[in-house]
Amino acid sequence: MIDPRLLRDEPDRVRASQVKRGASPDAVDDALAADAARRSAIAAFEERRAEQKAFGKLVAQAKGEEKQALLEQVKALAAEVKELEAAQGVAEEAWSNALKAIPNVVADAAPTGGEDDFVVVEEVGTPRDFAAEGFTPRDHIELGRMLGAIDLERGAKVSGSRFYFLTGVGAELELALVNLAMEQARNAGFTQVIAPSLVRREAMEGTGYLDQGGGEDIYRIEGEEMYLVGTSEVPMAAYHSQEILDASSLPRRYASFSPCFRKEAGSHGKDTRGIIRVHWFDKVEMFVYTTLEQAADEHQRLLAWEREFLDKLELAYRVVDIASGDLGASAIRKFDCEAWIPTQGKYRELTSTSNCTDFQTRRLDIRGRFTATDSTPATTGPIATLNGTLTAITRTIVAVLETHQQADGSIRVPAALRPWLGGREVLTPVTS
RNA sequence: GGAGGCGUCGCCUAGUCUGGUCUAUGGCGCCCGCCUGCUAAGCGGGUUUGGGGCUACAACCCCAUCGAGGGUUCAAAUCCCUCCGCCUCCGCCA
The missing domain is CATH 3.30.930.10 (Bira Bifunctional Protein; Domain 2)
Structure with missing residues (x-):
């Protein structure tokens, strides 16, 4: 799998490599899109998860009725976190697959062409x-x-x-x-x-x-x-x-x-x-x-x-x-x-x-x-x-x-x- | 193949029964500093790995990570399930 940072920072190099291999440069754009989707999914999950963790500490310290009230509040949040986590998993998998679809970036010195162009x-x-x-x-x-x-x-x-x-x-x-x-x-x-x-x-x-x-x-x-x-x-x-x-x-x-x-x-x-x-x-x-x-x-x-x-x-x-x-x-x-x-x-x-x-x-x-x-x-x-x-x-x-x-x-x-x-x-x- | 035990941040280890105060304990090793003719000892600090945010890919903040993956729960190292690996005994075998 290629370096995700290279993909993000120098997508044109990766596109050029794809073309040189006779493969589709679209794979690069697919991977870039998947990368963006993945990062926003991560950010969304982590934000809610941090909230949930903070709530968890309050719950641990609370007693009696106060605790029951907190539990009621946090249940919806927990459900949301669970959904966001699943969404993140889906996005990570899609990103991983998109990245794996891209072969290694060909060396500049390698000859261009197909089987007979050695x-x-x-x-x-x-x-x-x-x-x-x-x-x-x-x-x-x-x-x-x-x-x-x-x-x-x-x-x-x-x-x-x-x-x-x-x-x-x-x-x-x-x-x-x-x-x-x-x-x-x-x-x-x-x-x-x-x-x-x-x-x-x-x-x-x-x-x-x-x-x-x-x-x-x-x-x-x-x-x-x-x-x-x-x-x-x-x-x-x-x-x-x-x-x-x-x-x-x-x-x-x-x-x-x-x-x-x-x-x-x-x-x-x-x-x-x-x-x-x-x-x-x-x-x-x-x-x-x-x-x-x-x-x-x-x-x-x-x-x-x-x-x-x-x-x-x-x-x-x-x-x-x-x-x-x-x-x-x-x-x-x-x-x-x-x-x-x-x-x-x-x-x-x-x-x-x-x-x-x-x-x-x-x-x-x-x-x-x-x-x-x-x-x-x-x-x-x-x-x-x-x-x-x-x-x-x-x-x-x-x-x-x-x-x-x-x-x-x-x-x-x-x-x-x-x-x-x-x-x-x-x-x-x-x-x- | 059968029965049982175990897997914690380099190594060893506490924690698991009785879920929240674990932001995972302590030791060893290692790194930095202090001290010191030198070295050692001593003292103080640091020491998993990924990812995200912000950025100078610094600092900082956050998320994940207790063999792996699921599940239960407001909350999992801790409870449940599956898988992987290691150890002991039995059987079999080159």
């Missing part, structure tokens, strides 16, 4: 030229089968479409990638976390995912008001909910491992083969709480850590600056790293990092406690959250297998990954 920031490495090497690359499905690494048939048998088993070196690859990612995160000062992937409604609501398309893409546990997370951004954002974090403890950097579940509603027919788009995958996610002042710099650091990881895997990729219309509601800016997928002949998203400033912390009631300085008194105030993928296992495996395959279907293991695969330099096909 800006390529940089291309790193060169896609392999398999034609020059004299063989046709196999896709990850075939490689996975040859290596005994990915079992799609049994995934479908047991769980349905878009499910898989990682077996043998496939399972080893996941653990190796997780270990490599966690090692990098630890060296960078992150606290490693294994997070719950089943959360209650408040956590899912707080991160705003239920608002997006009515939670279409989210698995809900029947009859339990529990939800399977699509990313550990959800539990990690809710981790400090209703807390006031000492500013001296910032930035708090977490590297969180969890399974991720996505219904993939509305993507029927897309990426139907293989493990590019699945209903479940495991992921190591970076999640940071920091000050608003540091957020933009931290965003660049998260991007740098994502790139460091892709570099270790010796992948060719490009970094794209996502355009305003394609940003999630909570992000003011987003960078994706897209790795080259040889058999698709294009770049596909492997990681993504978003700067959510104080959008999530407001909803989740997370604040910072800032100690006094010479020029400013001690205060509590908003803080920022950011997230970034270190590795989404399935897509990382796709990129690694396809990129480092050799003519015989074996896979050259990137040097950084070898220590986590028992020192092996090559993964060879199994004979089945």
